[in-house]
Amino acid sequence: MALYPAVDAIGPVGVITETHPDKAMRDAGREADKRFSAWAVSVGFRDDIYQVIKAYAETSPPLGGEDAKLLEDTMRDYKRNGMHLSQEKRDELKRLKTELSDTGIEFDRNINEADMYLEFTAEELAGAPADFLSDKSLQTDGGKYRINVNVSWQRVAVLENVASSDVRFKVARARFQRAVEANMPLIRKMLERRARIAKILGYDSWADYRTETRMAKNAATAIEFQEQLTKGLEPKFRTELSRLHELKAQETDDPDAEIDYWDVYYYENQLKKSEYNIDTEQLKVFFEIDRTLDGMFRIFEELFGIKITRIEPQYKWIDDLRLYAVSDANSSAPLGLLYMDLYPREGKYNHFAHFGITSGKRLDDGRMQRPVSALICNFPPATADKPSLLSLDDVETLFHEFGHAMHNILSMANYASFFGTSVPRDFVEAPSQMLEFWVRDKSVLDRFAADYRNPDEKIPADVLASLDEARLATAAIFERGQLAYSLIDTRLHSLGKPGQCPKLTKYINGIAADVYLSYPEDSSMIASFGHFTGYDAGYYGYAWSRAISEDMASVFRDSPGGFMDETIGRRLRDEIYAPGSSRDVEYSIQSFLGRERSMKPFFDSIGIRDQR
Known part of the structure; x- marks a missing residue:
């Protein structure tokens, strides 16, 4: 109960951090979030509080309903925090969790502030909706169009409609290039901290630690679910890709043309128009x-x-x-x-x-x-x-x-x-x-x-x-695209030693190619994957x-x-x-x-x- 006022106080800070138009306010929010997170970690390691609750639990109080569940969950969480371990290990866990929290805040900030703009001519954007091309907010003084790939409606309008494969490729790659230089070192740092925490607590991996309190209960069940779903979708996935391939071959006069990652939205949209007489723009x-x-x-x-x-x-x-x-x-x-x-x-x-x-x-x-x-x-x-x-x-x-x-x-x-x-x-x-x-x-x-x-x-x-x-x-194409994200997430967090995977981008792109389609070269989706914090080992x-x-x-x-x-x-x-x-x-x-x-x-x- 004593934590409630602090939790309620930090709630508005999260919204300010993510939405306030004044950068100084956003920065202040991140600093407050960082301080709160460090404090929250320290509270979880308060031995005096733990000993009081532990002593109470040992009396086997006659609780029922939510009260009983709260006590049970609290004792479980103390164990998951390592309160049954030596002081030396608890100190290490506290340090690792504080570092992990700070790194996660920095990771999120880098994504939000990594605006990625691309400029194209009207000719390059041929096929884009007329309303899109007439939007003055996208037009530059030089007669070009400035597209923010961070903004979903701008990015999707290009990927769904623009005929130029080169333009679509540039937009798709730019999306996965956001914050690469800043965030790739942070990703490795977070993976290492998470793996070390799991090892100290006696888990095989961070994925096992995170899934213990979820419906899946362990990483093996989560991975099996994803792999079985991937396998079950395979025949339909290949059939659907084949249909998109036919459309691309017809449009490009190249029977050997392959469907690339940046083609999917476009040819799905062409399929809707040609076979189902649907124009998604007209539905707006x-x-x-x-x-x-x-x-x-x-x-x-x-x-x-x-x-x-x-x-x-x-x-x-x-x-x-x-x-x-x-x-x-x-x-x-x-x-x-x-x-x-x-x-x-x-x-x-x-x-x-x-x-x-x-x-x-x-x-x-x-x-x-x-x-x-x-x-x-x-x-x-x-x-x-x-x-x-x-x-x-x-x-x-x-x-x-x-x-x-x-x-x-x-x-x-x-x-x-x-x-x-x-x-x-x-x-x-x-x-x-x-x-x-x-x-x-x-x-x-x-x-x-x-x-x-x-x-x-x-x-x-x-x-x-x-x-x-x-x-x-x-x-099936949609589901396999989602499974690529989830398997990347789960498998990365199932590595007992992240050092086993020295080339993260190659490892990630390899999973994507096996499950879905190869991501654009020279890009790393994980660098701007906001679910890496908060949803870690949970995208499944x-x-x-x-x-x-x-x-x-x-x-x-x-x-x-x-x-x-x-x-x-x-x-x-x-x-x-x-x-x-x-x-x-x-x-x-x-x-x-x-x-x-x-x-x-x-x-x-x-x-x-x-x-x-």
Whole structure:
């Protein structure tokens, strides 16, 4: 309990560090985060506190529910911190963990500040959407276009549409060249520190240490899951690549042309246009940002029995910051607050993420402290000619991150360590991935997706059917791309001695080539891989969670009410979002499903029908 005020104080610092427009504030935030992290590490090694809790645990107190779990988890974590070891080893662990924390903060800062700009002529960008080429914010005084490869909507617009393979290659390579010089030494340093910590604590590897408290329980299970999935996807993956190869051969008049990493987005987009009559750029008119946000809020108000109200924030770090109050629809009891920072700017965190600002928990006087969350996004801003319009992928990302916010805000756990998204890393994505399925359902989309120029015009049913077919046509390519990331992460952290791997870039690119496609030469994706800190030895959790979310989504899909079935929506809130990790998440999943978990819905979703 004594740690709660400190944890709540550092929450806003994380958002300031990643989003504040003033670099001096961002730097101050990183310094505060560094000091807090060092203090937090030292608290974990306080022998006086450990001895008191240990003595209490040895009395076998008659605890139940969350209280019993909290004591059990606390004693487990003390052991994982090495408090049962000699003072000499504890001192070494404390030093290593402090160094690891400091290095991780520096690693993240280098990524955020490593803006990578490329300039191209209009001729080089042939094929790019007209709206993209008319965007004055991208145009230079010299008549060229300045592309920031850190900004997803700019990068993807080029990779999906520009006909020049050379331009696409340059953009893909630049993305993986960010912070290489600064971060490659830090990566090796972190790998060495992590491996040493694991060895002192008696684990074979950092991956074994990290997975012990997750659903997988050990690195071998995590690797087996990834390798079996890789193997199961192989036939469909090769078939899908073959189809893209046919398109490239036709376009280039070269029957021997190979599909490269920087070709995938482009030829997937060509496939959508040629075989499914889908133009993803044209679909953006249906997703004006304000209408999309309002529609999303109304959908989950209905499903979860909540009310979402926009209010004026007392403090703004940017002028267009949004703040929403979430309350229970029946009792009007407050549930939490949600900030939204929607658009990119220099120095800002350049992906999409949910940040916890204030933790939820029950206070000593019995009252609940409700959580505060923030969604940090980088959607295309409005221009002089049109409002902010989202791609379908953007909308799925929005629903996904909103799922994290709902997981946090709807939690009813008593302790912060069990609250909301404080669940095993290989489960945390499932409650957010769940909400992506609402974006694929016509009855749901018809509630808000409409042409901003003519709100009576909805997305035709045949277009949505074609979108689903197109997604299925390249589903294995997507999954194998994700598996390349996850296997790189898990295998790097399974090395008992990172010195066994003197050439990290070669090792990483070799895994990518085996599982997916070769990354651009002279680049190293790991240098700008933000998941290397926080998600270390945990990226496999995206696929693990996706299998769970597909299974849970099948409950809605198979119900008479479909994805707007309020009874199942309340069950999702009560059995998945509300408990957090106050109980075993496996129990929560089965309580929602009404049965044991199954892999069948996941394999069905990617077009593999003969696996369970």
